[in-house]
Amino acid sequence: MKAFRRLGLEVKAINYRKLERLWGKNLTGRYILSCFHRFQPQFVFINSVDIPFGVLSQLSGKTKIGIYYPDYTDPFKEELAERGKLSDYFFISNQGQIPYLKERGVNNPIYMTEGCDNEVHRIIKSARKIWQSEVAFIGRPSDHYRVQLLWEVRKNFRLKVWGGDWEKHGFSCLKKNVYPPDYAKICSGSKIMLGIDVTDQVQGYFSNRTWITLGCGGFLLTRYTPGLEEIFVNEKHLVWYRNMEECLALISDYLNKDHERQSIAEEGYRFVHQHHTLNHLVERMLTHISNEG
Numbered sequence: 001m002k003a004f005r006r007l008g009l010e011v012k013a014i015n016y017r018k019l020e021r022l023w024g025k026n027l028t029g030r031y032i033l034s035c036f037h038r039f040q041p042q043f044v045f046i047n048s049v050d051i052p053f054g055v056l057s058q059l060s061g062k063t064k065i066g067i068y069y070p071d072y073t074d075p076f077k078e079e080l081a082e083r084g085k086l087s088d089y090f091f092i093s094n095q096g097q098i099p100y101l102k103e104r105g106v107n108n109p110i111y112m113t114e115g116c117d118n119e120v121h122r123i124i125k126s127a128r129k130i131w132q133s134e135v136a137f138i139g140r141p142s143d144h145y146r147v148q149l150l151w152e153v154r155k156n157f158r159l160k161v162w163g164g165d166w167e168k169h170g171f172s173c174l175k176k177n178v179y180p181p182d183y184a185k186i187c188s189g190s191k192i193m194l195g196i197d198v199t200d201q202v203q204g205y206f207s208n209r210t211w212i213t214l215g216c217g218g219f220l221l222t223r224y225t226p227g228l229e230e231i232f233v234n235e236k237h238l239v240w241y242r243n244m245e246e247c248l249a250l251i252s253d254y255l256n257k258d259h260e261r262q263s264i265a266e267e268g269y270r271f272v273h274q275h276h277t278l279n280h281l282v283e284r285m286l287t288h289i290s291n292e293g
Helices: 002-006 016-023 025-039 053-059 078-085 098-103 144-156 180-189 208-215 244-254 258-275 278-292
Strands: 043-047 064-069 089-092 109-111 133-138 159-162 190-195 220-223 239-241
Touching: 002 278, 016 025, 025 053, 053 078, 064 078, 064 278, 089 098, 089 278, 098 109, 133 144, 133 180, 144 159, 144 244, 159 180, 180 190, 180 208, 190 208, 190 244, 208 220, 208 258, 220 244, 239 244
Parallel strands: 043 064, 064 089, 089 109, 133 159, 133 190, 190 220, 220 239
Antiparallel strands: none
């Protein structure tokens, strides 16, 4: 919302999830349609599925609609493809699923990387020991590889995990809901921030953890995914590993390289704040729309 406004656009913002909790789906849907008719927007931007499908159907064709789906699902949910058919622009955060979406009838799937928030994601240092560790991971225990790797990391290094129900996997989760100031303090307090995306098989996909960690000034050691080198320079902006053994070896190596870690973290921070913030994301979206229009 702020990024659109910074570009000089008049914006009517609707927090669908909040209104749905307060009013229910039907009343919220009617409110959205009422706002649409009063505001008469030239462009409707929808984050993920934050609009009832029936309302989207009624708006489709009346103005330009762009949907941004920044998550990865496999298989791709049929409902998302159906929503994509009703939009003029379906922005997704990976390249690998674009052919599938075209096969499903989504006319305009577009690869669009995410970014950090130039205001919210920043460096926040804290002297409190709770934020300090050799290695930290923020996220959920969503797949076996992630859990297995963290088990191996914990055997050899001082690890802290955050942001999920980790107790059933034998970990202590220090905080299940990690808000931006918390994230920033973890990045500053941990020597190594670990990235373990749910897949390493999809071209151009990596989670927003990458952007947020770099945006908060953390040293990121992340799982390699195809296309990562098209955006980042290994051992300059971040460091990547290709398997569990390499990950453990790199952790051991970089824990003894304070200067190198700091230099890479600083370069990654500068890079994303100069080229890959939410402001840049919105500018790229609008440029794409303008060039097509």
